[in-house]
Amino acid sequence: MSPARNDIQALVSAIREEVTGEAGQILADARTQAESIRRQAQTQADAEREAILQRARQEAEALREHTAAAARLEAQTLKLKRREQLLERAFAEARQQLASAPQWPDYEQIAYRLVRETVERLGAAEVVVRVDEETRRVLSDEALAELGEELGVRLRDGEPLTRSSGAVVETPDGHRRYDNTLETRLARMREILRTPVYHILMGETI
DSSP: OOHHHHHHHHHHHHHHHHHHHHHHHHHHHHHHHHHHHHHHHHHHHHHHHHHHHHHHHHHHHHHHHHHHHHHHHHHHHHHHHHHHHHHHHHHHHHHHHHTTGGGSTTHHHHHHHHHHHHHHHHOOSEEEEEEBHHHHHHSOHHHHHHHHHHHTOEEEEOOOBSSOSEEEEEOTTSSOEEEEEHHHHHHHHHHHHHHHHHHHHTTOOO
């Protein structure tokens, strides 16, 4: 082989070695960069996955709290509904029992007190007293006359009540009126009696 050819061959070999070395370095650098990118992508993916899981846990907890709150609200609503049903039943039965009030042994005294209280509350010099027929039968004319004299009020009989037991007193012109029937008294006392009646119905100590 001639010297020139040898020199060329040596140059080619040197270039090949240099190219091979550079290619290896490029490949190594590419692998390093690829591994760095992979690690970064994995880190980002892990962070995103953890963020998604955290959001999912928070949403699940919020859903559980909402479900529990809804269940508590529904239970409370049912409890209040049942309470109202019990109270309504109790007051309905009480109203029914009031219909038999004129048969109570002490109803004469009760009727007299109802009329007296009603006249006093109205505070007029002349009043019309309206009672149901059974109440009127237990109130003597003498008792009403004595009541009028005692209170300084002229008492006049009015039209009998047809749906209630007790007394309604009004002025002759009808402008002022006071209802003191047993049914109306029960209605007025309802709000005050609600809580103690409910405790009694539930067997609780007041």
